[in-house]
Amino acid sequence: MNTEQLNTSETVVPDNKTEPVSPNRAFRKTWNPDKLMSFSAFLISVGTFLTFAYQTHLIQKQQFRSVLPYLMITQYTGYVNQDQKTISLQLFNNGVGPAFIEDIKISYQGKEYKSIYDFFIQGIYPDHKISTGRNNVVAGYVIPAGQALALLTSNDSQATTVLEKVFSSDSFSIEIVYSSLYEEKWKFTYKNGKYNPKPVKVD
Structure with missing residues (x-):
């Protein structure tokens, strides 16, 4: 039975080439559905807070003017x-x-x-x-x-x-x-x- 032997003088170079990761794939890994929903909820909360603060300011301004002496x-x-x-x-x-x-x-x-x-x-x-x-x-x-x-x-x-x-x-x-x-x-x-x-x- 004959067997093939590797020549010890030959060097085997490993293949280090990797497949490039596309931006869409990276985005999907970073922004999964749960994170997107959390971020959307955060934006909605900030918008609601700003709207409420502005409405409160307008109400307070109206109240002050309703009792304004001159x-x-x-x-x-x-x-x-x-x-x-x-x-x-x-x-x-x-x-x-x-x-x-x-x-x-x-x-x-x-x-x-x-x-x-x-x-x-x-x-x-x-x-x-x-x-x-x-x-x-x-x-x-x-x-x-x-x-x-x-x-x-x-x-x-x-x-x-x-x-x-x-x-x-x-x-x-x-x-x-x-x-x-x-x-x-x-x-x-x-x-x-x-x-x-x-x-x-x-x-």
Whole structure:
């Protein structure tokens, strides 16, 4: 019986060639149906969360606007008759919600007063013995929506002349900080007898 023997001097080279893996096959190995479903569920959850957060933001914004106060100060002058002139400095809430007064500062000739009463008694009355009507607005006072409040008013001709000069003076100003039901705060300043600028939100 003859047998074939390998020549020991010959070297057998193994075949290292492997079949290339196609991208589709690699994708199928990495992204099986379970992983695809999990990833899709994750994307849906993120989308739902973002939608819910945006809707919540819109609802909150609408709620804040539904109680938004807007304070302004205006000066009215007129005549009871031909010889009797009247004047009134009024604080008006032109918003849709109540305004809670947080702070009020009245400045006149370099001095500050915490209320209309202090301003009148200490700043005007010592020099001018005039009679006026006053509403003493201080911190903690609430002004309902749509309500006007006369800070200072007078039907006396002498008082009207004095107050007109004071209200239009460069040295007179009123600064008020107020808040809404949701504790958003704004500040505005009345100065030089002009219509107050748009309130500035306070952080």
